[in-house]
Amino acid sequence: MTNHVIHRNGHPFVHYSASIHTPEEVIYTSAAFYQRMNQRRSLRDFTDESIPREVIENIIRTASTAPSGANKQPWTFCVVSNPETKKEIRLAAEKEEYESYTQRMSNEWLRDIEPLQTDWQKPFLETAPYLIVVFKQVYELKPDGTKGNHYYVNESVGIACGFLLAAIHQVGLAALTHTPSPMNFLSQLLHRPENERPYLLIPVGYAAPDALVPDLKRKPLSEVSVWY
Ligand code: IYR
Numbered sequence: 001m002t003n004h005v006i007h008r009n010g011h012p013f014v015h016y017s018a019s020i021h022t023p024e025e026v027i028y029t030s031a032a033f034y035q036r037m038n039q040r041r042s043l044r045d046f047t048d049e050s051i052p053r054e055v056i057e058n059i060i061r062t063a064s065t066a067p068s069g070a071n072k073q074p075w076t077f078c079v080v081s082n083p084e085t086k087k088e089i090r091l092a093a094e095k096e097e098y099e100s101y102t103q104r105m106s107n108e109w110l111r112d113i114e115p116l117q118t119d120w121q122k123p124f125l126e127t128a129p130y131l132i133v134v135f136k137q138v139y140e141l142k143p144d145g146t147k148g149n150h151y152y153v154n155e156s157v158g159i160a161c162g163f164l165l166a167a168i169h170q171v172g173l174a175a176l177t178h179t180p181s182p183m184n185f186l187s188q189l190l191h192r193p194e195n196e197r198p199y200l201l202i203p204v205g206y207a208a209p210d211a212l213v214p215d216l217k218r219k220p221l222s223e224v225s226v227w228y
Contacts, residue, residue: 037166041213043174044118046128046205055171056130056204063164069151074137075160075199078190081130088189089133090125093180093201097122100181116214124176128203133186134161135196147195157199164202174207 005012021029060077068074080086097120101110125131136157140148150156161177168175178201186198 037169038218040165040169041174042176043207043211043213044124044176045208045211046124046174046203047208048127048129049206050129051173051205055173056132059164059167059171059204060132062167063160066156066160066163068156068160069153072137072140072150072156074140074150074153075157076135076137076192076196077164078133078135078192079130080133080190083126085189086126086128086131089131089186089201090122092185092189093122093125093178093183094120096180096182096185104181115216122178122180124203125178125201128205130204132164132202132204133190133198134164134200134202135187135192136199137195138197139195141193141195161200161202168202168204172206173204174211175202175204177202 003014005014007013056079060079063077064073064075080089101120134157136153137150138153139150142148165175165177180201183198183201186192186201187196192198
């Protein structure tokens, strides 16, 4: 299909070219993709091996293909590889995490994460070669300083982070969805503008050869789906 522009009420549209597959191909591909995605795990042990910048760029390009409210693409991916900045982030995160583990988290919460065997110490924030700090833009800040609306920001940025995690996994890298709480220190450390709020902190790297992950079970289809 040629990609020539067709106008609807003056707005440009192009033809969408779907890839056509037989039902057998669709079944096979969906099963293969599920198997691949089911191997993804949240990792806390990384090697310090470097990753080409181009890989991180492509992963972020992939995340940025996510759908978003009114196509506002209300996200900023801050990429941290500088060792001093990673250290600052680790120290600030551990300060908050120490307070959380010793004061702020309820007993039920602590019991719920007991199987993960996490604690307030976050060495992976320095070991992983990259930290991708995802910010949501709660509104648009135009170059002239005026503001515009963004829509469904949490949904949009959440989907983009899902795409990001899938892209990271697809190339054989590992990641963690880390949410030090509160995480406003990231706005100051990374000098983010007033319209941005930290959303997720995602260390990215190669899994350490001896990395262990909790022996978790995914809920079965029968428990996560209702068919009408
Ligand atoms: N943010 C803390 C605690 C924590 C909370 C949940 I919910 C987890 O699934 C895992 C950890 C931390 O990162 O250690």
